[in-house]
Amino acid sequence: MKRLDDRGRIDHDHSFEFTYDGRTLTAHPGDTLASALLANGVDVIGTSVLMSRPRGVVTDNVTDPHAFAQVGTGSVTEPLMRMNEVEVFAGFEAEGRLHQGLLPTERESTRFEKRFAHCDVLVVGAGPAGLSAALAAADAGSRVILVDDHPHLGGALLGGEKLIDDKPATRWVADVEARLRANPDVTILTRTTAFNNGDQGAVALMERVTEHLPEAKRDGRALRRMWQVRTHELVVATGATERPLVFADNDRPGVMLAAGVRGFLHRFGLVPEKLVVFTACDDAYRTAIDLAGAGVDVQMVVDVRKDPQGSLIKRTRELGIEIRDNAAVIGTDGDADGVLTAVRVASLDGGVPEAIACDCLAVSGGWDPLFDLHLHVSGGSRWNRKLVGFVPDGSLPGIRVTGAAAGIFGTAGCRRDGHVVGLVAAEATGHGTTADGPAAPEGHDANEGPTADFVDVPGTERIHAFVDQHRDVALAGVDRALGSGIHHVEHVKRYTLVGTGTEQGRTAKVNAGRLTARHFGLDFAEVGISNARPLAQPMTFGSLAGRSLGVRFDPVRTTSIHPWHVAHGAIFEDVGQWKRPWFFPQGNEDMDAAVLRECAAVREGVGMMDASTLGKIDVKGKDAGEFLDRLYTGVMSSLKPGRARYGVMCKADGMVMDDGVVLRLADDHFMATTTTGGAAGVLDWMEDFLQTEWPYLDVWLTSVTEQWATVAVVGPKAREVMAVLAPELDVTQDAFKFMQLEDAVVAGIESRVARISFSGELAFEINVPMTYGLALWEAVFAAGQPFGITPYGTESMHVLRAEKGYFIVGQETDGTVTPLDLGLDWMIADKEFVGRRSLRRSDMLRDDRKQLVGILPVDSKDRLPEGAQLIDSAEYEIPVSMIGHVTSSYESSAMGRTFGLALVRNGRNRIGETIYAPLADRTVAVEIVDAVIFDQEGARRDG
Amino acid sequence: MELDPNEHALHNAPFLWRTPEPKKSYEAIIVGGGLHGLATAYYLAKNHGMTDIAVVERGWLGNGNAVRNTTIIRSNYLWDESAAMYEHALKLWETLSDELDYDVMFSQRGVLNLAHNLHDVRESIRRVEANRLNGVDAEWLDADAVKEFCPIVDISPEARYPVMGATLQRRGGIARHDAVVFALGRAADALGVDLIQGCEVTGIDVVDGRVTGLQTSKGPIAAGKVGLVTAGRTSLLTAMAGFDLPIQSHPLQALVSEVYEQVLNCVVMSNAVHVYVSQAHKGELVMGAGIDAFNSYAQRGGLHVIEEQMSAGMELFPQFSRARVMRTWGGIVDVCPDASPIVGLTPVENLYVNCGWGTGGFKATPGSGWVMAHTIATGEPHELNRPFSMTRFETGELIDEHGAAAVAH
């Protein structure tokens, strides 16, 4: 195409260079990639997906089935960008890739962000209807957000030469824009696409903030911004899209949609040399008229209708343009590159075709109203025979469709309807009334004749008459699908892939549906088209994620002692969101060596551990004890203040949910500890029962996990370390018994000290306010030096507890294990608690349930992998019946051998028996033993 | 490889199915023309010689979860009962294209289940070991081996969810969902099954505790036996027969991207991050999101679930940042309390039910159809679906795939 200096909305006075497919081309500010390519004579932008046929730009908007490019390079390359949306700038780089894009190969650092907004009325689309609606609603006093995906307001008015109130329509647009911008309750977002509509007015927008600017001018601002708008009223004024006609070689570069040709003239000053128009409706005559007015040699308008009437046709005729009615373009010719050179025109009654030379064929098969935002929330649609298009069916609360989206095509009609819709929406939000509102604008639209219900040219060659140009599906492909016996348009789509392209089949779906209906002699109104699923426009993963990445997606939690762990070389383990020291290697130690050393220190001297991540829930109120009795299998109300008790809780199905020690601080004050990963869930669980089942109980729950830091001092020499740390505290056995609490000053810090042990060793857990955690830890470490105090991590903790047969929720349990399976019969008190009833269901009483036992590999050096399965015999053939699995497996420094815990069918009755762990490379014989393997008599607990 | 819809355009397409009107009565009727319903009808005809049967479908064949899933196929489930059921299905998948003489594009490209913490590792090895002993192929890969098998997975230790390893089922993969609808429908039709579309069941006739027929939008149809294979809508159907089931229907959203050159050569799933993604034959990324927690029959969920999914996906695949979500959809998944299906008898004689596949029904298609057909034909459950009875909820003998680390997709 060639550029007219006096046309279009681009800056003709300035130009810059950009790169396309390695070629340096020139463009003007305001150009899209598509307009720039057309101006540079790039008629062939790529080849088609199946048949490798040359293809060019078809229209001036995002429904173009071919106009896709790979934009940018390296980590910021973006595939399949819409050439009609992408604005070029100096240094812009792109490559023609129409069908299969390239993903970047590395992580990018581009900023994408999100904003939230609330408004009374959200108007999507700033054409005549949308602008009128926004103005009416805003003038009535509503808070309005108006969005449009173009850089400028005006919608279809930008692509035409219409008059409003006898002045160019663009003048009216500017007036309305000025009035809206002067209103502080109006937000205007351009380059912004509404892409999803959800329940209760949740509309998602994507704003292209700096995408149209060169890198240097982006100033660190986000590339795109996603808006999540909650609107009371949604006005859908998203216009309509033009659909093509189907005839042989209708995919040739130079064959375009009629309104697109007109748009390229008015928006970008681009025109062909010689034009032919092929249409089934009046609107395409505007293309003939406007391009003739721009000096283009308009050869002919070919109209499938007989004797069309109406003012546009009259005017075309007055301009001396030949109109061939009851006729069709039956084929096209091209040059060596496949670019259009002529069309062949014939009467629909037959006769000799006539070749007409042209470099552009402007085609229009009619218009499809665009109302995806109505469809996203299960809104209906119906075929309007008069319009030959789908229109919204029925209304949804808070959603109003107006303008071309509702099947209203004239500018005056759009303004009137938009105005009324704006008043109604404002009234629904409590602003103004429709009765007292300003009168609707006056004006008349051109008298347009009906669109012909016409899809394909009768008798046309079928292999290259394309129904879906993106997917390369021609009439022959549809024929083949229809010949297979399928009737439903969805099956046709899925059989042929028609309408599933990257442009979302905007130009293909309706035609495919009409062909299907006609084939079976059905009414298209009954057949319908395949559903429009969200998104209304595709959006990138990165822009949908926004800044919610990494630790902003899922926070990392650390204790106040964490910096010490890092400084001392801890290797960390993720437990839920927490980072916990896994082990503290010294020198070149590997994990096994470190863990053996740490465990030995605890069993023989003294160790210390950061237990701050354990969940802690304050339970207060006069009914606190009663409340806990109902949730734990054991009794907590009988606990005396200053004492602690271990507890297990079940879900209603009787399966173990969580465990921990409950401390009674006062008559009406308990603190329940939970597992690190289970804390939030347990608090939720407690709140649920408290609020919904037992609201009459006087109980208050507060999470205090992050209010307390906990340092455990563990081992035979723990008492000596405590004596140094807390000289005022009597730590003798008689004064400070197991499961006893004392308030004390430890290392100068007001502390709550408890004798709780998860290792079987003498242990003190010192709780201080979280901010004192690091100070306490350092004091304990210093005080323990004479005793060789050894910091240890979760792995050693797991070994030590496993030696004592203590289970870990989530390791020995998996949601299918009851307290009875764990051998906790002694913890089931004689009272009701949540889940108790489930424990006497028939399957719970079977004697072959999997039970927790200890296992000792016969080869005391062989350490089994956790997760190894167990079977009855050394020899086996696959498939083999499994009787359980290894839940924990370690090397014990105290016992000088490997050992483990396992869930084994009927395990507790099989103690002493040998079973087998069949691994891929060996089968390991193991002896079943009691779960408590080390210190069975519990002699070490008191030091 | 892309199918050319115009290919052989001058030749006749293979005939798919007739469009019959319902007869007055059938020996058996399957309610639900989704994948499991079509498979049930096919195996009833093929394995049990029952050809006086119909499938009644309220919309078009495959219009439910068949076209709203992520097409992942695997059998590496933890519990014996599940592994047996899904492995039976996987074996059928391996010969399905040949058997049905229609390419369902089953691609055994391997399924990775990533482990991100020690708990994941432990449960992964537990599952690999159980799978191996059940005769289901399974391997444990360490992080470097994961990178070698699927180069675009981010295994850097600094990642928010570091990859500590993965289970791999090499025989797992994907198939093309639409092709499976066409293949099963065509095969069932060829064996004489009436596939009746646009026929909504409005009532179930029960006389003296025994089913006798259906009331439908195309009139009453008598039936000796009826199988309900209606996934998310099953509760609505069983209510017509006077009983209810322990299932809840939720939206499960998934999405497909635009089309890219191949970058992902296998299926990647992550329990902790809750991502499951593959790249389809044409090149689009197919990714599942989490269940929307609420009950719904509206076939849509909230966009925030998709946004979360994007964040999660980019933790594993940062280079997906510029991939574009083209379409999202919500299926209605019927979920049992133990995340395992119900396939078997009901309180009504000669009325059978197949539901509760939750988020993982696609992969089970042929296996589910096989055992459902057996159950309908013989009146007794097949040994594979015997554990999946309704009564397990009373005894407590659940097949709890929630607790097991396997993501149930």
Next chain:
Amino acid sequence: MFEIRCPYCGPRDEPEFKYGGQAHVAYPADPELLSDEEWARFLFVRDNSRGRYAERWNHAAGCRRWFNVIRDTGTHELVGSYRVGEQPEDAR
């Protein structure tokens, strides 16, 4: 994304809430009196109907209170909310 009216805080976006399933299903007063079948019904069977549905939500990222909502499971229409102890007729 729903906009749910918390009876204590007002309308808020869905991600602030946690779903709690069917409302008005009380934990049995004396579970030991129930048969296995009755107990299983309590544990596992919940209404799964299409249409207006009374359900529980918790304002987890807000006041943390549980309350009930009437919602249409076919259309996602949110009819109203009411507090624990109130009846569905109180929904607004």
